[in-house]
Amino acid sequence: MRKISLEQRIIESVVELLRISETRLPIDIIESLKKAYNEETETLAKTQLKAILDNIKYASEKNIPICQDTGLITFYVKLGDEFPIRSKLNSLLIEAVKRATEEVPLRPNAVNPWTGKNSGDNTGEYIPYIHYELVPGDSLEISVMPKGGGSSYVAKLYSIPPAEKVKGLKKAVINAVYDAGPKPCPPIIVGVGVGGTEDLAMILAKKALLRPINIRNEDENIAKLEEELLGLLNSLEIGAMGFGGKTTVLGVNIEWAHRHPATFLVGIAIGCWAMRRGTLIIHKDGSAEIISHGVKI
Ligand code: SF4
Numbered sequence: 001m002r003k004i005s006l007e008q009r010i011i012e013s014v015v016e017l018l019r020i021s022e023t024r025l026p027i028d029i030i031e032s033l034k035k036a037y038n039e040e041t042e043t044l045a046k047t048q049l050k051a052i053l054d055n056i057k058y059a060s061e062k063n064i065p066i067c068q069d070t071g072l073i074t075f076y077v078k079l080g081d082e083f084p085i086r087s088k089l090n091s092l093l094i095e096a097v098k099r100a101t102e103e104v105p106l107r108p109n110a111v112n113p114w115t116g117k118n119s120g121d122n123t124g125e126y127i128p129y130i131h132y133e134l135v136p137g138d139s140l141e142i143s144v145m146p147k148g149g150g151s152s153y154v155a156k157l158y159s160i161p162p163a164e165k166v167k168g169l170k171k172a173v174i175n176a177v178y179d180a181g182p183k184p185c186p187p188i189i190v191g192v193g194v195g196g197t198e199d200l201a202m203i204l205a206k207k208a209l210l211r212p213i214n215i216r217n218e219d220e221n222i223a224k225l226e227e228e229l230l231g232l233l234n235s236l237e238i239g240a241m242g243f244g245g246k247t248t249v250l251g252v253n254i255e256w257a258h259r260h261p262a263t264f265l266v267g268i269a270i271g272c273w274a275m276r277r278g279t280l281i282i283h284k285d286g287s288a289e290i291i292s293h294g295v296k297i
Helices: 006-023 027-039 043-062 089-103 162-180 198-208 220-234
Strands: 072-080 129-135 139-147 156-159 188-196 249-259 265-271 278-283 288-290
Touching: 006 089, 006 139, 006 278, 006 288, 027 043, 027 249, 072 089, 089 129, 156 162, 156 198, 162 188, 162 220, 162 249, 162 265, 188 198, 188 220, 198 249, 198 265, 220 249
Parallel strands: 072 129, 188 249
Antiparallel strands: 072 139, 139 278, 156 265, 188 265, 278 288
């Protein structure tokens, strides 16, 4: 390992995390897309799935982004209380995003909502958006989710009558996916955040997309609901890129929080087939690994 400061090590590791996350999909999503391709019988949908799988292969071989929309960037940070760098982390992550924009390269996607002016480097007011969680230990875990506009465009927050509970929840999820149609480039992954407050329901919905789609919720009843929703959503037959067929949705992940007795909020975040995510661990001696993709850096 080169002798550099821990600050520089964080910047370089996060640039690498962004490069890998933008150019290689996590294995659970690739496997699920292959399964969808093998099982598809509709010609047009199968052609789309083949194009998607070829796209993934070429991006990884040539080290280029999987999609032209390299997304708006969100970080989820677990900061160990003995990790030596704390208040400087924000500026280090922002610096890493600027460098990744130049070096990967990433399409600049951060636009002023009022003037439409693009900042040119994927940073701006609150962007990249950074969630912090304080945890025991001396390491730093950084997950990244660069999310494309097509999938974020169809995010929804529903406030359903509390008496309807799971029945209302199912209706809301089916509605959201039906309304989204082909816009988020299916097959999609659906993140559902249940309960909490209006902001927390959406945070949980998006965080649910960080969980690999082959891992069910640890609560047995919620795991069953995830499976049931997957079946219901695939019966919509929107299919790959909207061309019909067996696979509209690759996975449904639910996270939840306690709610106010008078509310039952359901946040829905949708990830497109190019559902990019990656997780990096940095130890205080500077050693680092991108655990989501099994890469030591
Ligand atoms: S929705 Fe996803 S796959 Fe479609 S253009 Fe946007 S980032 Fe790319």
